Amino acid sequence: MEPKEVVVIFAGGFAQKNGQWISRRFGDDGVGPPGSDLRMLAGAYLYQEDPSRLLITSGGRGYLDSLFPLGLTMAGVIKRELVGKGVPADSVIEEFKSSNTYSQLSALQDLALEYKFTSVLLVSSSHHLPRIEAMLKYAPGLREIEKIARTVSADEVVIKKDLSWKKVIETNYNREPLKSIIEREPSGIEQIKNGTYKFK
Numbered sequence: 001m002e003p004k005e006v007v008v009i010f011a012g013g014f015a016q017k018n019g020q021w022i023s024r025r026f027g028d029d030g031v032g033p034p035g036s037d038l039r040m041l042a043g044a045y046l047y048q049e050d051p052s053r054l055l056i057t058s059g060g061r062g063y064l065d066s067l068f069p070l071g072l073t074m075a076g077v078i079k080r081e082l083v084g085k086g087v088p089a090d091s092v093i094e095e096f097k098s099s100n101t102y103s104q105l106s107a108l109q110d111l112a113l114e115y116k117f118t119s120v121l122l123v124s125s126s127h128h129l130p131r132i133e134a135m136l137k138y139a140p141g142l143r144e145i146e147k148i149a150r151t152v153s154a155d156e157v158v159i160k161k162d163l164s165w166k167k168v169i170e171t172n173y174n175r176e177p178l179k180s181i182i183e184r185e186p187s188g189i190e191q192i193k194n195g196t197y198k199f200k
Contacts, residue, residue, distance in 0.1 A: 004054045006117050007152075008108055009043040009082075010101070010124040010132070011059025011074035012036025021068065021077050026172045031064060033181055035125060035172055038165075040078050042123050042154035044085040045161050055082060055092045058108065062099035101128075102199045105135055109145035120149040127173065127182045129153060134192040139199060 014021050015030025023037035024030040043055055059074030075094040083089050095111065098104040112120060122132055129151045136146040159166045172178055191197035 004052050005050070005119045005121065006054050006056060006112075007043055007046045007121045007123060008056045008058055008095075009039050009078055010104060010122065010128065011057070011062070011078060012039055012125065012128070014064060014074065014077060021072060023078060023081060026168060031067065033125065033127075033178060035169070035178065037081070038158050038169070039124055039154040040081045041085070042152070042157035043078075044082055044087055045157055046121065046123070046152075047082075047087050047091065051091070053091075055087060056095055056108065056111065057082070057092060058095040058098060058104045060096045060098050100200060101131055102135055102139060105132070105139070105142050105145060108149075109142060112145055112148060118148055120145065121152045122149050123152045123154050123157070126153045126155045127178070127185060130189055131185060131192070134189045138192050138195075139197075 013024035013030055013032025013034055013036040015024040015028040016022075017028070023040050024032060024034045025037045026035050028034055047053055047055055057075040057078035059078070061068055061073055064074065073094065073096040075096040079089070079092045079094055082092055093111075095104070095107050098107045108120070111117070124132060132151055136142055136149065155169050159169065173182065188197065
């Protein structure tokens with residue numbers, strides 16, 4: 001049987017609320033970029049569009065290693081939230097070994113080769129997609145995943161489903177801390193292209 005289309009949700013920022021770690025929302029105090037809950041929400045919407053899709057939550061402990069309780073991963077947090085949105089737990093695979101964008105792509109390539117995926121949607125925030133696309137094209141060792149993957153803007157998926165998000169996203173992209181994150185992205189992308197980026 002041909003493998004299902006796979007939707008990969010990239011981990012982003014996280015916050016603590018009521019003693020529980022969650023994907024960071026706009027306005028939350030936390031670690032990493034705010035608005036990362038849109039990636040999870042987009043994944044849930046893409047599943048609702050086609051329940052034959054397999055979802056992969058991607059991200060280990062990474063920069064949250066010293067903050068997360070033992071056994072918790074970014075992929076685990078996102079999976080819990082997806083299940084809370086009605087996605088069956090057996091439709092979600094956790095990729096919990098990676099720690100950054102490059103290692104996420106490398107881990108996904110390993111999964112794609114192991115399970116013979118033929119179509120992979122890489123879901124992340126709009127401002128993060130150019131970095132993913134540059135890595136697919138220029139980073140070492142990602143040729144196999146590049147052949148079968150395409151990027152999808154979580155922001156656009158969510159706005160298409162609920163237009164009220166449009167103004168919220170635009171407002172937050174133009175204020176701190178996202179404004180500074182977005183302004184730094186072209187420099188990192190140029191380093192990826194010219195071979196000076198330090199892949200880890």
